[in-house]
Structure formats: C-alpha cells, structure tokens
Amino acid sequence: MAMLHIVNKSPFEKVSFRSCLNHVSKGDSVLMIEDAAVGALEGTSFSDKLKTAMGDVSVYVLGGDLAARGLSEDRMIDGIKSVDYAGFVDLTVENETTQSWL
Amino acid sequence: MAMLHIVNKSPFEKVSFRSCLNHVSKGDSVLMIEDAAVGALEGTSFSDKLKTAMGDVSVYVLGGDLAARGLSEDRMIDGIKSVDYAGFVDLTVENETTQSWL
Amino acid sequence: MATKKFMFVNRKAPYGTVYALESLEVVLISAAFEQDVSLAFIDDGVYQITKGQNTDGIGQKNFSNTYKALGDYEIKKLYVSKESLEERGLTQDDLMDLVWEDEDDDWAEKPSIIMVDRSEMAAVMAEQEVTLSF
Amino acid sequence: MATKKFMFVNRKAPYGTVYALESLEVVLISAAFEQDVSLAFIDDGVYQITKGQNTDGIGQKNFSNTYKALGDYEIKKLYVSKESLEERGLTQDDLMDLVWEDEDDDWAEKPSIIMVDRSEMAAVMAEQEVTLSF
Amino acid sequence: MKFTIMINEGPYQHQSADSALQYCRAILAQGHEIFRVFFYHDGVNNGSSLSVPPGDDRLIQKEWSELSKEHDLDLVICIAAAQRRGLMDADEAKRQGFDSNNMIEGFRISGLGQLIEGGIESDRTVVFGD
Amino acid sequence: MKFTIMINEGPYQHQSADSALQYCRAILAQGHEIFRVFFYHDGVNNGSSLSVPPGDDRLIQKEWSELSKEHDLDLVICIAAAQRRGLMDADEAKRQGFDSNNMIEGFRISGLGQLIEGGIESDRTVVFGD
Numbered sequence: 001m002a003m004l005h006i007v008n009k010s011p012f013e014k015v016s017f018r019s020c021l022n023h024v025s026k027g028d029s030v031l032m033i034e035d036a037a038v039g040a041l042e043g044t045s046f047s048d049k050l051k052t053a054m055g056d057v058s059v060y061v062l063g064g065d066l067a068a069r070g071l072s073e074d075r076m077i078d079g080i081k082s083v084d085y086a087g088f089v090d091l092t093v094e095n096e097t098t099q100s101w102l
Numbered sequence: 103m104a105m106l107h108i109v110n111k112s113p114f115e116k117v118s119f120r121s122c123l124n125h126v127s128k129g130d131s132v133l134m135i136e137d138a139a140v141g142a143l144e145g146t147s148f149s150d151k152l153k154t155a156m157g158d159v160s161v162y163v164l165g166g167d168l169a170a171r172g173l174s175e176d177r178m179i180d181g182i183k184s185v186d187y188a189g190f191v192d193l194t195v196e197n198e199t200t201q202s203w204l
Numbered sequence: 205m206a207t208k209k210f211m212f213v214n215r216k217a218p219y220g221t222v223y224a225l226e227s228l229e230v231v232l233i234s235a236a237f238e239q240d241v242s243l244a245f246i247d248d249g250v251y252q253i254t255k256g257q258n259t260d261g262i263g264q265k266n267f268s269n270t271y272k273a274l275g276d277y278e279i280k281k282l283y284v285s286k287e288s289l290e291e292r293g294l295t296q297d298d299l300m301d302l303v304w305e306d307e308d309d310d311w312a313e314k315p316s317i318i319m320v321d322r323s324e325m326a327a328v329m330a331e332q333e334v335t336l337s338f
Numbered sequence: 339m340a341t342k343k344f345m346f347v348n349r350k351a352p353y354g355t356v357y358a359l360e361s362l363e364v365v366l367i368s369a370a371f372e373q374d375v376s377l378a379f380i381d382d383g384v385y386q387i388t389k390g391q392n393t394d395g396i397g398q399k400n401f402s403n404t405y406k407a408l409g410d411y412e413i414k415k416l417y418v419s420k421e422s423l424e425e426r427g428l429t430q431d432d433l434m435d436l437v438w439e440d441e442d443d444d445w446a447e448k449p450s451i452i453m454v455d456r457s458e459m460a461a462v463m464a465e466q467e468v469t470l471s472f
Numbered sequence: 473m474k475f476t477i478m479i480n481e482g483p484y485q486h487q488s489a490d491s492a493l494q495y496c497r498a499i500l501a502q503g504h505e506i507f508r509v510f511f512y513h514d515g516v517n518n519g520s521s522l523s524v525p526p527g528d529d530r531l532i533q534k535e536w537s538e539l540s541k542e543h544d545l546d547l548v549i550c551i552a553a554a555q556r557r558g559l560m561d562a563d564e565a566k567r568q569g570f571d572s573n574n575m576i577e578g579f580r581i582s583g584l585g586q587l588i589e590g591g592i593e594s595d596r597t598v599v600f601g602d
Numbered sequence: 603m604k605f606t607i608m609i610n611e612g613p614y615q616h617q618s619a620d621s622a623l624q625y626c627r628a629i630l631a632q633g634h635e636i637f638r639v640f641f642y643h644d645g646v647n648n649g650s651s652l653s654v655p656p657g658d659d660r661l662i663q664k665e666w667s668e669l670s671k672e673h674d675l676d677l678v679i680c681i682a683a684a685q686r687r688g689l690m691d692a693d694e695a696k697r698q699g700f701d702s703n704n705m706i707e708g709f710r711i712s713g714l715g716q717l718i719e720g721g722i723e724s725d726r727t728v729v730f731g732d
Contacts, residue, residue: 003330006598008488010351012425013117013382016215019247022287022322025330034487035354038385043427064395068353070388070402070432084395085498092596093473093504099335100599102215102223102480105464108728110618112217114291115248118349121381124421124456127464136617137220140251145293166261170219172254172268172298186261187628194726195603195634201469202729204349204357204610208592220617222556223480226513229552233584237592263620265659334591337599338480338513339722354487357610360643363682367714371722397490399529468721471729472610472643482612484686485644514615514644520688524698533688556614558650558663558704568654572702574688 002027004095005057008034008102011046020101021053029058029095031088037065040076047077054079062088104129106197107159110136110204113148122203123155131160131197133190139167142178149179156181164190209240211332214249219264224252227338228270235277242332243274244325246285250292253282253317255300268300275304280316283328287321343374345466348383353398358386361472362404369411376466377408378459380419384426387416387451389434402434409438414450417462421455475499476590477509480601482517483532484525488600489518493535495598500543508546508590509536511579513601516554519547521576533576540578547579548586605629606720607639610731612647613662614655618730619648623665625728630673638676638720639666641709643731646684649677651706663706670708677709678716 005024011017017032017039024030030053032039039046040061050059054077063082066073073082083091092098107126113119119141122132132155134141141148142163152161156179165184168175175184185193194200212231218224234241245253252271259266274280282302289295302316320328329335346365352358368375379387386405393400408414416436423429436450454462463469477496481488492509499506511518523533540547554560558574561581565573575581591597607626611618622639629636641648653663670677684690688704691711695703705711721727 001330001333003335008354008491008600010354010382013350015115015247019215023246023326023329025326028330033491035351035382038351038382038426041427045425047427062395064393065353067392067394068396068398068400069351069385070391072390075427085494086502088495089498089502089504092475092598097333097335098596098598099213099329099332100337100601102337102599102601103464103467105469110220110621110730112220112248115216117381121349125380125460125463127460130464135621137217137248140217140248140292143293147291149293164261166259167219169258169260170262170264170266171217171251172257174256177293187624188632190625191628191632191634194605194728199467199469200726200728201347201463201466202471202731204471204729204731205589205592210588210591222513222614222616226553230512230584230587234588236585237588239588239592262617263624263660264617334597335599336478336587336591336597337601339719342722344718344721356484356486356643360683364642364714364717368718370715371718373718373722396487397494397530398487468727469729470608470717470721470727471731482644482687514612517647517687522688522690522695522698522700522702522704524685524688524690526682526685529686552656555654555656556659557612557647558652558654560652560654565652568652570652572652572704574652574702574704 001096004091004098005030006098006100007032007036010035011039016101021049024057026056029060029091031091032061033065037061038069040066040080041071042075042077051077060091103198106193106200107132108200108202109134109138112137113141118203123151126159128158131162131193133193134163135167139163140171142168142182143173144177144179153179162193207239208333209331210234211242211244211335213244213335213337214252215247217248217251219262223338225267231279232277235279241279242281242283244283246288250284250288250294253299271300271302275316280304281318282316283318283320283325285325286319341373342467343465344368345376345378345469347378347469347471348386349381351382351385353396357472359401365413366411369413375413376415376417376462378417380422384418384422384428387433405434405436409450414438415452416450417452417454417459419459420453473596474505474507474594476507476594476597478587478599479511479515479518480513482514486602488602489532492600506545507594508548508586510587510590511549512553516549516557516559519549519559519575519579522574537576537578549579549581551581551583554581603726604635604637604724606637606724606727608717608729609641609645609648610643612644616732618732619662622730636675637724638678638716640717640720641679642683646679646687646689649679649689649705649709652704667706667708679709679711681711681713684711
C-alpha cells in the first residue's frame with residue numbers, strides 16, 4: 001500500500017523531516033506543507049538528503065506555503081511538483097494511507 | 103556581561119540547542135530545562151558538541167526535568183551541574199542577563 | 205465494526221509537551237474497539253517508556269505506569285527504534301519491562317517491546333491502515 | 339524611564355506559527371518607549387524578511403510589509419545571520435530592502451539589515467540588557 | 473471517498489488549523505465526504521466562541537462554524553482535552569456549575585472513541601498538528 | 603532583585619506554564635520581587651476560568667490565581683493575544699456584547715507596553731515558551 005507522508009516542519013529546525021525520509025517505502029509520496037515548504041529549495045544544507053530520497057519516493061510541495069515564505073517555484077529541486085489544496089486531496093486519494101510527521 | 107542561556111528543547115529534536123551553543127560567549131552559562139534535559143547525558147550523538155562548548159561555558163541541568171524522563175544524574179557528562187528551581191533563580195541572579203532559546 | 209490496523213506514532217518526549225499523555229489516552233480508548241493496534245516509539249518518543257521516571261521535581265503526574273497496563277488491554281506491539289535509542293545513549297535496558305500475558309500459552313508473560321531498525325520500522329508503518337500522530 | 343538595550347530574537351519562519359507576527363507587534367510597541375532596540379534573525383527567522391511573500395494560497399494576511407515600516411519607528415538594527423542564510427540556499431538579495439532615513443544626514447536612506455556571522459552575532463547578543471524570544 | 477480529520481493545535485498559534493480548514497474545503501469541493509473532524513489537544517480551542525481578532529484578520533473559529541452549517545459537518549471536540557483547557561458548551565457549563573460557556577455553534581463535545589470510530593469508518597484519516 | 607516573566611504557551615500543551623510557575627515560586631521563596639508576569643501568545647490561556655482537569659491532575663490556572671492572591675502579583679494578559687484566542691474578562695465581554703466571560707480572578711488584561719515596561723523596570727527578564 002502506498003502511503004502519503006505529510007511533513008509540516010522546516011528541515012532546518014526540526015528532525016521530523018529527516019525522520020520521515022528515514023522511514024519511507026519505495027513508491028510512497030512525500031508532501032511538504034506549512035514550514036516544511038522551505039525544504040523544497042535547491043542548494044540548501046538539506047537538498048542532497050532530499051534528492052537522495054527522490055530515487056524512491058515522489059516529492060510534492062504545497063505551492064501556497066512556498067509562496068508565502070517568499071520562495072519561487074523555479075528555485076525548487078528538479079522533480080519536485082507543486083500542488084494546491086485540490087492536489088493535496090488528490091494525493092490523499094491516490095495513496096491508500098497517510099502519515100503526518102508531527 | 104555574563105548571560106544565562108536557557109534551552110528547553112531536546113537537541114535530538116530541534117536545532118535550538120545547537121544554535122544556542124553557536125552563539126554563547128566565554129563565561130556565559132547554559133541551563134537545560136524541560137525536554138532539553140536529555141542533552142545532559144554522556145555518550146549521545148550530541149554529547150561531543152556539548153563537551154566542546156564546556157570549554158567556554160558552564161553547563162547546568164534542572165534535576166527535576168532529568169529525573170522525570172527517567173535519566174539519572176550519574177549518567178551526565180562530567181562537569182554538568184544539576185540544580186533545582188532555587189538554583190535556577192540563583193543562576194538568573196548571578197548572570198546579568200538571560201536569553202531563552204525558543 | 206471492521207477491524208483495521210491502527211498505528212500510534214510517538215515521536216515526542218513526555219512532560220515537555222502533553223502529546224505523550226494524551227496520545228496514551230487515545231491508545232487506551234482504541235482497545236475498546238478491538239482494532240489491530242501497534243505503537244511506534246521513534247526519536248524522542250523513546251523517552252516515554254524509560255524506566256525510573258520521577259516527576260516530583262516538576263509538578264506533573266507521572267503517567268509512565270500506564271504503559272505497563274497496555275498488555276492487559278491486548279495492546280502488545282510496541283515497536284521501538286534501535287537507532288533512536290542509540291543516538292540518545294540508551295539501550296533496551298533503560299526501558300520499562302513491558303509485557304502481555306498470552307492466554308493461549310498458559311498466560312505466560314511475553315515482551316511487548318519489539319526492537320526494530322529503520323527499515324523494519326518502515327515495513328511496519330507501510331502495513332498500517334490508520335496512522336495517528338501526536 | 340531608563341533606556342535599555344532590548345533585543346528581539348526571531349528564530350521561526352512566518353505563517354507556520356504566530357510567533358513572527360506577534361513578535362513584530364511587540365517590536366512596534368517597543369518603539370514608543372524609546373529604547374535601544376535590535377532585532378536578530380537567525381535560523382528559520384530569516385524567512386520572516388524574504389521579499390516577494392505572497393499568502394494568497396494559505397488564507398493568512400501577508401504582514402511582511404510591516405518590516406519595511408520599522409525604519410520609520412527608529413528601529414534600524416536588524417542583525418541577520420550569514421550562516422543561517424547560507425544553509426537555506428539564500429543570499430541577502432533574497433531579503434527585503436529594509437532601510438531607515440538618517441535625519442542627521444539629510445534624510446538619506448540607509449540600510450537597516452546588518453549581515454553578521456556567528457561570532458559577531460554572539461557579540462551583539464552579549465551586549466543586550468533585555469532579550470525577548472518568541 | 474470518506475475522510476476523517478484530526479486537528480491537534482488551536483487557532484492562530486500554529487498553521488495547522490488553517491491548513492486543515494483549507495484541506496476540508498478542498499475535500500468538499502471535489503465531492504468527497506467528511507465523516508468527521510475531531511479536535512484534540514489544543515485543537516479544542518478552534519471551537520471557542522469568544523474570539524475577536526483584529527478586523528483585517530481571519531476568524532478561524534467562525535469559519536469552522538460556517539463550514540459546518542453549510543455542509544452539515546460533524547465537528548467533534550474531545551471532552552477530556554476540552555475540560556483541561558477550559559472549553560465548554562452550555563450543557564457542560566451548567567453541569568460543572570459555571571455561569572459562562574464558550575463553545576461556538578456547529579461543534580459538539582464527545583469522547584475519544586469518536587476519533588477511533590472515524591478512523592474505522594473512513595477511507596482516509598489525515599492528521600494536522602505541530 | 604526585581605523580575606519580569608513572559609510566558610508564551612498555554613497550560614498543559616507545553617511545560618512552559620508549569621516551569622514558569624515553579625520558577626516564580628522559587629523567586630518569591632528567596633525574597634525577590636516579581637514586578638510582573640506577562641502572558642502572551644497562547645500563554646493567555648493560563649488565565650482561563652473554565653478548566654476542569656481530571657481530579658488527579660494539577661489545575662494550572664488556579665495555581666496562578668492563588669499565587670497571585672497570596673503574593674499580590676501583577677499577572678497581565680495581553681489584550682491583542684487574548685482577543686485572537688477568545689479569553690476575556692467580564693468588562694471586555696460586556697464591551698464586545700458577549701453573555702459569557704472566561705478569565706479567572708487574579709489576572710488583568712492590558713497592552714503589550716506592559717511587557718516592555720516590565721523589561722525596563724526589572725533587573726531580570728526571563729522568557730518561557732515553546
């Protein structure tokens with residue numbers, strides 16, 4: 001069963017994002033919302049960790065949360081897809097289960 | 103002026119403790135309270151970082167918070183002193199200023 | 205009612221925040237619904253089940269004994285992250301001795317704590333149908 | 339009333355929590371007390387002053403323009419951590435152009451943002467008399 | 473598809489209440505069903521009737537209340553969490569001997585079993601928290 | 603020595619309210635003076651009058667209220683933060699047209715200037731939060 005992992009904390013502030021990536025299964029999806037959106041950027045101290053994980057999982061970011069923090073989508077790591085809340089719902093439907101990394 | 107730095111978050115969960123240690127001045131004191139108390143243990147993935155800082159600063163832990171999490175004082179890094187709330191007040195008085203690393 | 209695989213994920217230390225306590229309250233209620241319940245203790249969540257907790261100095265109630273009652277409620281799968289213990293300088297010896305009694309085996313006491321590494325924990329998580337985090 | 343050195347330490351991203359917004363409200367009030375005010379932006383606090391913030395997608399008010407008003411309130415020392423920007427893949431170009439007008443210099447606009455490394459930030463923090471964190 | 477949502481944080485302090493609200497609106501807009509929204513921990517404060525934020529800010533509690541009315545949502549506040557935090561409806565206030573109450577229309581107070589039932593009865597359970 | 607304390611989190615959810623309470627007791631036990639305790643952000647919920655925790659748990663709001671009475675403490679709840687979160691005394695409730703109010707005795711509502719004044723007037727300012 002594929003799982004949607006929802007992360008909402010900055011990878012620079014809390015360990016939850018890393019913990020999530022340490023516990024995903026191949027074929028799962030990871031969605032960054034709220035403060036976690038800042039993790040989508042290329043060229044950060046976290047981006048290599050995320051790019052490695054992207055070999056196994058699909059990664060998404062809630063576009064509204066990225067924009068709120070002044071970050072434009074063209075600075076994202078290649079392969080990350082931006083979604084809106086409708087897309088968030090779609091991801092929940094497409095994956096059989098969800099886990100929030102609080 | 104000497105400063106008392108108060109940290110209250112686990113160094114394994116949040117970056118605030120490391121951030122504190124990156125911004126202390128020689129002669130300052132660091133007090134671990136609440137979830138930060140777990141940072142007092144020897145032999146963790148954080149203990150080397152704290153021991154290095156102890157060359158410049160004095161480090162204290164609120165004993166009640168350590169005990170609440172099932173950790174005994176004999177497992178602390180050498181040189182860390184355990185205090186109670188009265189000792190917390192004393193530290194606030196002895197240092198001219200305080201900064202809480204929230 | 206249907207039976208589903210429920211997992212309660214505990215990532216936070218006790219007492220510093222209320223999540224550990226109120227999570228445990230949900231776990232106890234879940235027992236009444238006869239679901240297939242697992243608990244995961246990862247990251248600072250491992251501090252929830254350390255032995256020897258003493259809250260006299262902080263003015264909060266020590267609720268660690270409640271974990272010992274989980275076996276009586278047929279909640280007997282407590283997955284603990286090996287890596288999380290190691291990073292924190294802890295071993296399984298630092299954890300409470302949590303057990304359940306197997307009625308099919310003359311009520312023999314059996315361990316509830318299952319030590320797993322990250323890939324094993326990931327496999328357990330992948331099997332769940334409802335995952336609640338606190 | 340006495341004049342003291344006040345520092346407001348901002349370590350958290352805006353919108354994910356209320357701290358950035360309510361911290362800014364305190365900073366504005368402090369101006370009325372004519373204190374010697376400094377702000378520190380470290381760790382995720384640097385996201386508070388990025389330019390181009392657009393909150394249309396999250397249902398919250400965009401308050402980033404308020405930082406631009408700080409200069410008018412004689413709040414003109416905004417210390418920003420170089421290392422925090424770097425770790426996040428940001429540069430000073432990603433921050434708003436925050437300025438104050440120097441009345442002793444024919445109201446010339448001068449930058450309020452002061453880029454500092456960790457040891458410089460530590461030195462600024464060590465000078466403070468009242469440090470408020472949110 | 474049927475959803476249950478759990479919300480662990482109160483309004484304003486954390487974004488989780490905002491995110492959950494937007495997510496619920498998107499669920500409904502796509503024709504899915506919300507079986508239940510369960511408010512736990514400080515999340516119970518989303519049901520407060522006494523909030524008066526600045527005029528240019530959102531009033532999250534009222535948005536929940538109105539969404540509930542419009543879509544006949546089942547918004548459940550955990551009684552144990554609510555008692556700790558001082559959130560109560562008129563009946564509970566009366567039972568406890570208080571003159572005042574502070575729960576906004578559209579929510580109801582019930583036990584933790586409602587959360588587990590939501591997990592069992594729904595196709596998806598999604599948690600918003602800190 | 604004169605202290606001002608700021609508390610950023612509500613009761614129960616985070617330990618900061620507990621820690622601050624114990625710290626204030628220790629200050630007073632040593633004969634120091636508490637100039638002011640300022641409740642900000644969710645910290646305003648420490649002033650709620652409607653909490654009814656389980657019988658074997660502490661009632662943090664009442665402990666503040668009693669400490670205030672015993673030592674004539676100045677416990678100040680930030681009005682802007684309180685309005686966002688639905689915490690109000692009888693006067694404010696009347697002004698806003700509400701039938702109910704939920705502020706416990708021993709606290710008063712005022713503005714953010716009280717925090718800055720506390721910082722200026724006190725020898726030490728200590729912050730408790732998340």
